[in-house]
Amino acid sequence: xxxxxxxxxxxxxxxxxxxxxxxxxxxxxxxxxxxxxxxxxxxxxxxxxxxxxxxxxxxxxxxxxxxxxxxxxxxxxxxxxxxxxxxxxxxxxxxxxxxxxxxxxxxxxxxxxxxxxxxxxxxxxxxxxxxxxxxxxxxxxxxxxxxxxxxxxxxxxxxxxxxxxxxxxxxxxxxxxxxxxxxxxxxxxxxxxxxxxxxxxxxxxxxxxxxxxxxxxxxxxxxxxxxxxxxxxxxxxxxxxxxxxxxxx
Numbered sequence: 001x002x003x004x005x006x007x008x009x010x011x012x013x014x015x016x017x018x019x020x021x022x023x024x025x026x027x028x029x030x031x032x033x034x035x036x037x038x039x040x041x042x043x044x045x046x047x048x049x050x051x052x053x054x055x056x057x058x059x060x061x062x063x064x065x066x067x068x069x070x071x072x073x074x075x076x077x078x079x080x081x082x083x084x085x086x087x088x089x090x091x092x093x094x095x096x097x098x099x100x101x102x103x104x105x106x107x108x109x110x111x112x113x114x115x116x117x118x119x120x121x122x123x124x125x126x127x128x129x130x131x132x133x134x135x136x137x138x139x140x141x142x143x144x145x146x147x148x149x150x151x152x153x154x155x156x157x158x159x160x161x162x163x164x165x166x167x168x169x170x171x172x173x174x175x176x177x178x179x180x181x182x183x184x185x186x187x188x189x190x191x192x193x194x195x196x197x198x199x200x201x202x203x204x205x206x207x208x209x210x211x212x213x214x215x216x217x218x219x220x221x222x223x224x225x226x227x228x229x230x231x232x233x234x235x236x237x238x239x240x241x242x243x244x245x246x247x248x249x
Contacts (some may be wrong), residue, residue: 003243016050018244020237023055029086032057035109036184038089043182052240054233059085059100059196061204064151067096076207083200090175095151098200099171102192103230104217106130108185108235111217120175122185123155126161129243130172130187131157138224139171146170148213150201158216159223169194169218189236191229194219207248215224 020170032055042048061080066072068089076096077087084097096232099105105183127143134141138162145242146153151171157172170190177184197219205212240246 004171016051016244017247018042018050018240019048019247019249021053021238021249022049022233023053026055026058026122029058029060030088032105033060033062033088033090036109036186037177039107040177040179040182040184043109043151043184044179046111046181048109048111050110050244051082051108052246053105053109054236055105056101056229057099057103057105061085061087061096061098061200062090063087063096063204064094065089065091066094067208070208072207072209073233076204079207080200083203085196085200091177094153094175096201096204096208097151097188098197098204099188099190100193100196102190102229104189104191104233104236105196106187106189108187111182113181115178115181119178119226122176122183123174126185126187127155127157127172127176129239130174130189130236131151133232133239134159134171134189134220136235136238137220137227137232139220139227140223141171146216148174149216150205150209150212159218159220162224169222170216171218171220189232190217190219191227191232194222216237 080087131141146158146168151173158168159171161167172189174187202214
């Protein structure tokens, strides 16, 4: 593998150090998104090394840049607020995605001399790693876009219903931001309480005039009852520990 790939995935015998930050308290919807960019700037400046940040966010609908330019954006934002979600426009990623305290956000930040070189490689690597973490948590998961999913992406991670294998739901959306000298890879894992997410996405996408299938929105514990954010967080940490030497901040 090339040196442009994540530190934790370089040589099988290497154990690069990855600092894990388990953020116990939310900073607020907007501040949590901004903090990821602050960490990216610090990585670019060389003041932090490879860092993994995990936290449970406030109810948020993160719209893409294209969403904000659509005629129905103001109506969509109003619907979000009415349902208790903060509408924000993110700098990375595609269409609108929703999350709340029943989800886990995973931000992986690293300095990199040529951060742009392995953009697609990182999508594949982290998709496989996170699908593996869900498997460890008892969820049958795979990488790949499913028809009609919200915020569609080639490397989304979906779960398969053990009772009805034809029923697949999106569980993880990923996005990446690259600057000269560093990259940020952000993943949102929907673990619990999918109904509010499905409702706010239904109203937001209707206001924006975007087609999607609400049946593709769900949570890990819709497929495996009893799975919670704590279980998934530990599974993600264990997946990273197989590749990296973890230090907890």
